[in-house]
Amino acid sequence: MLKKILSYVKEYKKYALLSPVFVVVEVIMDIIIPYLMSLIIDMGIETKSQTAILKIGGLLIISVLIALGTGILSGYFATKASAGFAKNLRLGIYKKIQSFAFKDIEEFSTGSLMTRMSTDVQNVQMSFQMSTRLAIRSPLMIAFSLFMALRINRGLAFNFLIIFPIIGLGIAFIFFNAYPIFKKLFKIIDKMNTIISENLSGIRVVKNFNKMDHESEKFDETAYDLYLKSKRVSKLMALQNPLMQFCIYIVSLIIAWLGTKYILVGSLKTGQLLSMLTYSFQIQISLMLLSFVLIQIIISANSVTRIYEVLDHETSMSENKDGIKDVKNGEIIFDNVNFSYIDDENKCAIKNINLKIKSGDKLGIIGATGSGKSSLVSLIPRLYDVSSGSVKVGGFDVKDYNLKALRDSVSMVLQKNQLFSGTVKENLKWGDENASDQEIIHAAKIAQAHDFIMEAEDGYDRPVQRGGSNFSGGQRQRLCIARSLLKDPKILILDDSTSALDTQTEANIIKELNKTRPDMTRIIISQRIKSIKDSDYILVMDKGEIIDIGSHEDLIKTSPIYREISETQSEGGDFDEPKKD
Numbered sequence: 001m002l003k004k005i006l007s008y009v010k011e012y013k014k015y016a017l018l019s020p021v022f023v024v025v026e027v028i029m030d031i032i033i034p035y036l037m038s039l040i041i042d043m044g045i046e047t048k049s050q051t052a053i054l055k056i057g058g059l060l061i062i063s064v065l066i067a068l069g070t071g072i073l074s075g076y077f078a079t080k081a082s083a084g085f086a087k088n089l090r091l092g093i094y095k096k097i098q099s100f101a102f103k104d105i106e107e108f109s110t111g112s113l114m115t116r117m118s119t120d121v122q123n124v125q126m127s128f129q130m131s132t133r134l135a136i137r138s139p140l141m142i143a144f145s146l147f148m149a150l151r152i153n154r155g156l157a158f159n160f161l162i163i164f165p166i167i168g169l170g171i172a173f174i175f176f177n178a179y180p181i182f183k184k185l186f187k188i189i190d191k192m193n194t195i196i197s198e199n200l201s202g203i204r205v206v207k208n209f210n211k212m213d214h215e216s217e218k219f220d221e222t223a224y225d226l227y228l229k230s231k232r233v234s235k236l237m238a239l240q241n242p243l244m245q246f247c248i249y250i251v252s253l254i255i256a257w258l259g260t261k262y263i264l265v266g267s268l269k270t271g272q273l274l275s276m277l278t279y280s281f282q283i284q285i286s287l288m289l290l291s292f293v294l295i296q297i298i299i300s301a302n303s304v305t306r307i308y309e310v311l312d313h314e315t316s317m318s319e320n321k322d323g324i325k326d327v328k329n330g331e332i333i334f335d336n337v338n339f340s341y342i343d344d345e346n347k348c349a350i351k352n353i354n355l356k357i358k359s360g361d362k363l364g365i366i367g368a369t370g371s372g373k374s375s376l377v378s379l380i381p382r383l384y385d386v387s388s389g390s391v392k393v394g395g396f397d398v399k400d401y402n403l404k405a406l407r408d409s410v411s412m413v414l415q416k417n418q419l420f421s422g423t424v425k426e427n428l429k430w431g432d433e434n435a436s437d438q439e440i441i442h443a444a445k446i447a448q449a450h451d452f453i454m455e456a457e458d459g460y461d462r463p464v465q466r467g468g469s470n471f472s473g474g475q476r477q478r479l480c481i482a483r484s485l486l487k488d489p490k491i492l493i494l495d496d497s498t499s500a501l502d503t504q505t506e507a508n509i510i511k512e513l514n515k516t517r518p519d520m521t522r523i524i525i526s527q528r529i530k531s532i533k534d535s536d537y538i539l540v541m542d543k544g545e546i547i548d549i550g551s552h553e554d555l556i557k558t559s560p561i562y563r564e565i566s567e568t569q570s571e572g573g574d575f576d577e578p579k580k581d
């Protein structure tokens with residue numbers, strides 16, 4: 001697991017290796033400095049030898065400068081390596097998420113994926129930075145300092161050892177108690193991010209339904225939960241400081257007390273006592289830093305697992321990269337298709353579908369909400385995979401195609417369409433990045449979008465805000481249709497994509513499509529009979545099944561449901577006719 005995550009260090013490996021090299025030099029200098037200081041006192045000051053003072057003093061200055069330089073360099077390389085590592089890791093997760101099927105994203109939830117890409121990567125980055133520097137510096141420092149202290153005075157140095165079990169036990173206590181809390185903490189952060197992202201993207205609905213208080217309460221609950229868990233974790237972490245202070249005082253007392261005794265009997269010099277004290281501080285500071293590293297590792301151990309879960313997730317849609325790259329025509333065959341979102345054959349959104357749509361056919365789909373219209377068509381560009389049976393496009397199973405090739409040929413305007421920040425032109429170019437201005441204008445004209453685009457001062461360069469929020473619902477729908485047309489698909493699926501348009505605009509789009517793309521298979525899902533009545537044939541769906549099929553005239557005669565929908569819609573006039581935008 002760790003190996004896989006560390007493989008993302010990639011080109012920053014050299015910096016990750018350089019940092020410890022400089023750390024080693026820095027530690028050696030930090031060890032030599034107290035030794036040189038003791039020499040200055042014992043050989044220079046006590047014997048009043050000026051040459052010794054100058055010589056050792058010079059060495060001391062050089063050592064300090066080297067320690068400083070290598071310290072800065074190792075810090076610099078550690079930061080560079082860890083920041084680069086985090087960048088690669090984020091990119092890796094992002095790419096993995098792009099390869100996910102809808103189902104995988106729903107499984108993780110967007111909030112959780114966001115936390116994994118932000119907080120979790122940040123934790124791992126921090127641990128990595130500490131590992132390339134502190135995790136190497138501290139043990140080295142402890143080992144060298146202990147070695148020097150033992151050389152100076154064995155009896156005194158042995159007293160240092162009592163702090164190791166105390167600190168060891170203390171850290172183990174913190175570790176075992178904090179780890180499970182951190183695990184829960186991240187789950188709460190996931191939940192909070194989900195609430196935030198859902199809420200901000202749906203802020204208009206929240207305000208419209210005056211649900212601000214309700215939503216705030218929901219948020220408050222999660223925030224309070226987070227507060228409780230953070231408080232518990234902080235309490236545990238706070239134990240670390242007094243523990244360290246306690247050890248520092250104990251050891252200083254022992255050294256001062258025993259040290260003066262040794263000096264009095266002449267087995268220790270003043271300078272040596274001073275360096276003993278310095279080494280003891282170095283050991284304790286290193287222990288303290290090491291415990292910081294350990295705690296950071298506790299925090300990020302959870303993050304590593306969570307990142308690994310994403311990177312290791314087998315996408316539920318196996319992609320056939322070497323699959324067929326050319327979709328011959330727009331023929332679609334559903335052969336005994338059943339489909340369930342939750343892999344439960346008793347809860348199928350689509351049941352027993354057998355259907356052949358000839359290339360170039362105009363097909364309408366109507367049915368109550370939740371009857372499975374969107375689910376049915378989403379199987380054609382393989383947004384989801386069937387649970388049983390097969391869907392064939394252009395004569396081959398959709399699973400035999402290269403996914404990109406299939407989706408380029410099957411263009412679907414989703415019911416929940418989305419524009420992205422950029423300009424109108426940039427958004428349209430999602431359909432074909434090499435499209436010329438003429439092609440873009442042509443597609444926009446078919447989609448009845450050209451006129452309103454040109455009404456704006458900057459025309460096709462008009463900025464689009466995030467999610468297309470500066471366009472009306474109907475304008476967004478038309479831009480999405482134009483974007484899909486630019487793919488020049490063999491099959492075009494409009495999933496309730498004209499619902500916000502007035503009847504005339506909708507009729508114009510359909511007329512233009514029939515005129516300019518007669519060979520393209522066109523599937524129109526709508527709740528309005530008017531939108532589909534000119535189709536070659538119409539499917540009437542109910543509870544995941546096709547219950548009736550035929551032309552408008554046939555269905556009026558043979559399908560009670562269709563007749564009922566038709567009568568209700570003509571009685572009330574166009575009761576669901578939306579306002580022109």
Ligand SMILES: Nc1ncnc2c1ncn2[C@@H]1O[C@H](COP(=O)(O)OP(=O)(O)OP(=O)(O)O)[C@@H](O)[C@H]1O
Binds near residue numbers: 106342368415
């Ligand atoms: N992503 C999903 N996960 C789980 N269940 C889903 C999902 N999307 C739809 N469903 C369920 O599948 C069934 C069919 O939904 P579908 O979206 O296909 O209906 P629809 O006919 O397109 O409805 P509408 O006219 O409201 O768009 C519904 O019961 C719905 O709850």
Ligand SMILES: [Mg+2]
Binds near residue numbers: 373374415495496
């Ligand atoms: Mg739908």
